[in-house]
Amino acid sequence: MSWGVDNLPYGVFSRQGQAPRVGVRHGDRVLDLAAALHDEVFAAPSLNPFMARGRTAWHDTRALLQEKLTTDLSVVEAHLVPLDQVTMHLPFEVADYVDFYCSLDHASNIGRMFRPDSEPLLPNWRHLPVGYHGRAGTVVVSGTPVRRPRGQVRAGVFGPSGKLDIEAELGFVVGVPTELGAPAGAFEDHVFGVTLVNDWSARDIQAWEYVPLGPFLGKSFATSVSPWVTPLEALPRIPGRPQEPEPLDYLRRQGDWGLDIELEVRINDEVVSRPPYATMYWTPDQMLAHMTANGASLRVGDLFASGTVSGPRREERGSLIEITWNGTEPIKLSSGETRTFLEDGDTVTIRATAGDITLGEVSGTIV
Template identity: 65%
Template sequence: MSLSSWVPGADASPYNASCLPYGVADGSVVVRIGDHVLFLDGVFGGGVFASASLNAFMASGPHEWRDARERIQRLLTDERFRGAAEPHLKPLSEVTLGMPFEVADYVDFYCSLEHASNLGRMFRPDEEPLKPNWRHLPVGYHGRSGTVVPSGTPVRRPSGQRGAGDFGPSRKLDIEVELGFVVGVPAEGPVRTSDFASHVFGVTLVNDWSARDIQAWEYVPLGPFLGKSFATSVSPWVVPLDALSAARVPGRGQDPAPLPYLERAEPWGLDLGFEVELNGEVVSRPPYAGMYWTPDQMLAHMTVNGATIRTGDLYASGTVSGEDAAQRGSFIELTWNGADPVKLSDGSVRAFLEDGDTVTITATGPGADGVPIALGEVSGTITPA
């Protein structure tokens, strides 16, 4: 089956027939094709698609996911089905996108060797950058699902304790460029690395906003809390795992070898390139392929103690950062905790985010036949405390 689409402009778009991310528009499940969306309840007669979230479809399992994707691709690439699909196609500019899924639980990991090392050098200069456990397990924390918000939601500057007797708005508001993984099929743990694709439906872009001054004061000894829980933004699009087949790579080498339950059964590293814009200007391009821990390992570790996973669970990679200074996925790294501010083309500088700043994160990866695909975007604007 040819993946050339009859939808105007789709073949030249990274949202082509090899991509087909799912979302929710005007209260119904849709697929994006180029600059249009296809309403799936219209073409398939309702069912799991007649919903204001992807949860029912995600719970249906891998067989149904693949069947639906093949049917959608056929509808959008075969002229014989154009008459059936075209009445349910609308320009993206004419619909309102919503939260793509109902979030059950949210877990955030810390899987970039470069990010963890940078923060270690910054805050523990007289010690080894990594804590002794870091190369033995994917470090993470349980976040707050209730403050996971869709892209475009304004982010109010949080207030909190910044030190002993010091309370007020965060002075070090930051971003974290992350890739999120959305669970479709529930399970009682442990879940093996080999079963990753049987449970995880797809990926979404994540910005885990962080108040670094609140975080620094509160996190010892139990970890992130109020410095993280005020907002986590996600893209309106969830890209199915099957769309990422050309992006899969073996994953970074690990030393020491992980314990048996963390051994990789399949290549689930992902060759994805991120881009961070501050007020429309690119300030960083983090690469995902170098992440130390892969998503199958994150899922296995998250459930090895018997913890359950549910439809709509979201777990994220932690900040994506590369080896070069221009590949860092947070402002605390880009500016080295404010010591070396980012200089913008208008002459202004940023150590951390100011009120009115807008941050937009995008990502792309290789698709079928070498045609790039897009993973959407996640954006937010800072409003005053």
């Protein structure tokens, strides 16, 4: 997997005793951008000020870095810090966090499990990308331990969740804001890059609380993101999956924003699923268009995630509730243990690759 000049994801790192600042990953090192480029925007403890500069700056900076890291490597060599000497931080300040529900297979699986006598998809699902707001304040960087949440798991019972689950997703990070009431521009004028998201979910808390206003405490205890944000320019694009019915004008696709990215979910370093992002129904340009169609403004640092990525096959599902069919079909690990939902001590790692490009990983251990 490549961390070469075709990749160059951005993150926020610190050396021992020093303040966090922005870097770009190259191989097993991180380039200290404030030092290498003599630009104070990279001395900030988050990507937000750089992201706010907009698409031309994103492109020019990337081109400059590609040049420096190929032809002028000796010039920046002094500013490349080995990864084992740094701590990675949350790469951006999260403004609002929205989670969509864009996988046809995921939405169909959930429908089949919870409404076995009805159509799997609800009537609105093929007409708009269903989404909701999550808790921005509990988005944490990969490696942060995840405490098993307590809550009302059913009427009259408060205790630790017995159905702690994951959701393997991609997250899209907004760099360029809009004014309230003003239309958003093109997708690539607003969205800076892509991160990996694990939207941890307590299925018992969620099932009891979620009518009629949606998920709340079943999700708000933690959402993990990868430390590296991959610029849109680095990602191979493909046409989105065909849609029927034809979306309304405001949801018409703006180009090929399908993304040919393979995810991989590991529990305790054993692969349990490989969800293919290419199977997603709604593309991220459609998510952005929908989210702003009512006049809602964007802020620097807004994060919107795809919802669980699930392909049509069992080994392509992006959540345990789907893989184990709500706990009725446990998975066997090579240790001989089985899993329905997560146990204390389990480490979940989600990785993703797009051809030669890696998006890195998002990882968390249940405590």
